[in-house]
Amino acid sequence: MSEQVLERARESETRLGIVDCDIHPMLRSEKALLPYLSQRWREELTTNGLRTRNPFVASFAVPKATPALSRRDSWPPSGGPPGSDLDFMRAQYLDAYGIETGILQVLIPSGKDQRNPGFGAAVCAALNDWQVAEWTAPEPRLKASIIIPAEDEEASVAEIARCAGRKDFVSIFISARTTEPLGRRRYWPIFAEAERQGMPIGIHTGGSNGIAKTPSGWPSFYFEDHFGDALAMQPLLTSLVLEGVFETFPALKVVMIEGGFGWAPALGWRLDQHWARMRREVPHVKHPPSHYIRRQVWFATQPIEEPAERRDLRTLIDWIGWDRMVFASDYPHWDMDDPRLAFKIALGEAETRAVFRDNARAAYRLA
Amino acid sequence: MTRHVVASVGEIPPGGRKLVSVGGRSIGVFNVGGAFYALLNRCPHQGGSLCLGERVGLVLSDEPGVYRYTRPGEMLRCPWHGWEFDIRTGQSWCDPRRTRVRTYPVSVEPGEALVKGPYQAETFPVTVEADYVVLEV
Numbered sequence: 001m002s003e004q005v006l007e008r009a010r011e012s013e014t015r016l017g018i019v020d021c022d023i024h025p026m027l028r029s030e031k032a033l034l035p036y037l038s039q040r041w042r043e044e045l046t047t048n049g050l051r052t053r054n055p056f057v058a059s060f061a062v063p064k065a066t067p068a069l070s071r072r073d074s075w076p077p078s079g080g081p082p083g084s085d086l087d088f089m090r091a092q093y094l095d096a097y098g099i100e101t102g103i104l105q106v107l108i109p110s111g112k113d114q115r116n117p118g119f120g121a122a123v124c125a126a127l128n129d130w131q132v133a134e135w136t137a138p139e140p141r142l143k144a145s146i147i148i149p150a151e152d153e154e155a156s157v158a159e160i161a162r163c164a165g166r167k168d169f170v171s172i173f174i175s176a177r178t179t180e181p182l183g184r185r186r187y188w189p190i191f192a193e194a195e196r197q198g199m200p201i202g203i204h205t206g207g208s209n210g211i212a213k214t215p216s217g218w219p220s221f222y223f224e225d226h227f228g229d230a231l232a233m234q235p236l237l238t239s240l241v242l243e244g245v246f247e248t249f250p251a252l253k254v255v256m257i258e259g260g261f262g263w264a265p266a267l268g269w270r271l272d273q274h275w276a277r278m279r280r281e282v283p284h285v286k287h288p289p290s291h292y293i294r295r296q297v298w299f300a301t302q303p304i305e306e307p308a309e310r311r312d313l314r315t316l317i318d319w320i321g322w323d324r325m326v327f328a329s330d331y332p333h334w335d336m337d338d339p340r341l342a343f344k345i346a347l348g349e350a351e352t353r354a355v356f357r358d359n360a361r362a363a364y365r366l367a
Numbered sequence: 368m369t370r371h372v373v374a375s376v377g378e379i380p381p382g383g384r385k386l387v388s389v390g391g392r393s394i395g396v397f398n399v400g401g402a403f404y405a406l407l408n409r410c411p412h413q414g415g416s417l418c419l420g421e422r423v424g425l426v427l428s429d430e431p432g433v434y435r436y437t438r439p440g441e442m443l444r445c446p447w448h449g450w451e452f453d454i455r456t457g458q459s460w461c462d463p464r465r466t467r468v469r470t471y472p473v474s475v476e477p478g479e480a481l482v483k484g485p486y487q488a489e490t491f492p493v494t495v496e497a498d499y500v501v502l503e504v
């Protein structure tokens with residue numbers, strides 16, 4: 001990238017407050033959850049602990065690139081894992097980059113993936129209260145996503161209803177790997193409630209459903225596992241379209257987070273081609289699939305695509321729509337994108353405003 | 368180019384590094400087997416603090432399942448996305464043609480020569496008995 005492009009990116013960044021749709025706060029330790037759990041579930045956490053469908057209890061199914069999945073320079077001097085210290089997050093990220101609004105996505109621990117459904121729901125509620133008490137109340141630039149036990153639709157709807165009225169929450173979090181394709185009927189009450197609340201559902205890469213991450217089975221390397229993040233998103237989005245979720249809930253907003261977006265144009269082309277041939281099987285899908293994707297889906301920018309021909313990035317976004325891309329950093333994870341340097345093409349003023357601020361302001365209904 | 372005394376030789380043993388700030392720039396000075404190299408502490412990919420990265424060897428393989436761990440300590444892995452750079456040249460391993468981190472000339476000079484100047488080390492005490500790492504920026 002020429003220095004000129006860098007300079008331009010830096011200038012517009014200093015003028016513009018950035019909305020970042022993907023920041024990961026982390027518990028200092030599992031024990032930090034205890035004050036937010038009832039006696040019954042405190043006991044569950046301390047005696048049985050967290051249990052998902054993962055093959056390991058205290059680790060990931062595959063080794064990740066770095067300890068705690070994080071940038072090596074993001075460990076707070078106060079101790080505790082990356083993302084666990086608000087002051088350090090302010091200094092290293094929010095202040096340093098001029099973040100106007102940062103939307104929190106709590107990945108770990110996953111309430112949704114707990115084997116014991118009651119405990120899972122309690123973990124979700126505890127994480128929501130923890131986000132408010134320790135993040136969004138002391139730091140108004142941060143907004144929370146409602147963590148829901150998505151495999152239990154009734155409990156999910158109740159949790160959304162409990163939290164949605166608080167201005168601390170701006171979206172609903174679901175990790176990408178659910179036990180059934182996300183468009184299936186059992187999940188519909190969640191979509192209905194999200195639509196009723198006017199809150200986007202942020203579908204974030206990750207989760208553990210006990211199923212191999214790739215359609216070809218369990219991979220050997222983190223390299224493959226990481227690539228699987230993009231793979232997991234495509235059948236999920238296809239399911240939402242083909243089951244008729246977007247047709248039934250036309251005001252539902254979905255933000256695809258951390259699954260990349262380079263695949264989106266090709267997915268749209270292929271689904272439209274199939275629709276012309278196989279529409280009879282899903283007559284409730286009244287429009288070509290790409291119509292629903294363009295109408296109701298936003299894509300978070302991280303991990304930014306880095307094509308060898310840099311201008312190809314523009315071609316991709318032209319298809320998706322410059323009004324549909326929302327900036328995400330993934331701070332403090334190892335593959336985070338720097339808002340000033342992630343885009344290796346020069347963006348125009350209007351494009352910069354849209355991607356780094358205005359699209360997210362509109363999608364998340366930020367003031 | 369100005370010459371800056373940035374460390375005594377004993378301060379950066381083989382395998383060691385020192386982060387210095389010279390002319391407003393953060394620069395990492397590395398000792399690789401007794402030779403010194405200096406790299407800008409800013410990754411050409413997305414600006415990560417490259418010189419805080421792990422020092423690693425270069426893992427090579429001629430066929431799947433066969434590994435050669437070569438050049439231990441001669442590569443630097445960015446603490447962000449893990450791009451690997453050759454400390455000696457600043458070249459990126461995966462994209463040596465297009466991507467390299469800025470390097471600076473480094474020399475080792477006896478204190479005796481340095482007290483005569485010219486050099487800039489206002490804050491760094493130099494004695495005639497020791498050898499020093501001198502960076503040209």
Ligand code: FES
Pocket residue numbers: 410411412413414415417445446447448449450
């Ligand atoms: S910033 Fe160094 S590898 Fe990305």
